[in-house]
């Protein structure tokens with residue numbers, strides 16, 4: 001294993017970062033724990049900023065209002081989530097798998113593709129997200145309105161916090177959502193860095209188990225340091241996020 005440390009300026013703010021990876025060829029999953037930590041750093045900084053303006057984050061345990069929105073994840077995160085389910089007890093894994101199946105069936109019933117839309121930039125992505133939200137399908141990991149995999153939740157879930165009343169997040173187009181602005185979409189930078197073409201491959205979270213079953217192996221075509229380099233390149237080139 002090899003560790004690299006340094007200072008990254010994100011949104012003009014210097015942040016101490018550290019990434020550890022295998023020295024030889026590895027899949028992007030090898031970086032995920034550090035990328036999750038990095039995502040938390042970015043979000044924590046954003047929270048300090050809004051709190052400095054006298055605002056308070058309203059997200060709390062027991063509020064899963066946003067967990068019925070479409071959650072985009074990269075193939076790397078899909079395999080990670082599938083592995084988490086595999087590690088659960090047989091009965092719990094069966095429950096979670098049934099929720100995944102139920103969610104996919106609901107989408108199929110509404111003629112919505114469970115594998116999402118191939119473009120993150122255009123109106124179609126937004127339309128897909130809205131159509132998904134209209135179905136009111138809870139994330140398969142949502143239990144008693146709380147995230148049952150909080151420590152391992154996807155990067156995009158770590159980036160979504162609001163200072164508006166929770167009700168705003170549960171009503172489509174309420175216009176009442178005040179999202180905490182993060183300086184960087186870490187999930188998108190990480191997703192692009194794992195793709196040889198640097199395109200953002202993604203899917204809705206409800207497709208994770210199916211995807212991982214069909215594509216269980218990730219590409220091990222880059223060494224750990226090269227993966228870190230690719231991630232840093234994406235961080236440099238991504239425009240600051242607009243939320």
Ligand code: SF4
Pocket residue numbers: 064066067068071139140141142143146147148149150153154157
């Ligand atoms: S993974 Fe957790 S935080 Fe993310 S949508 Fe699902 S329940 Fe909510």
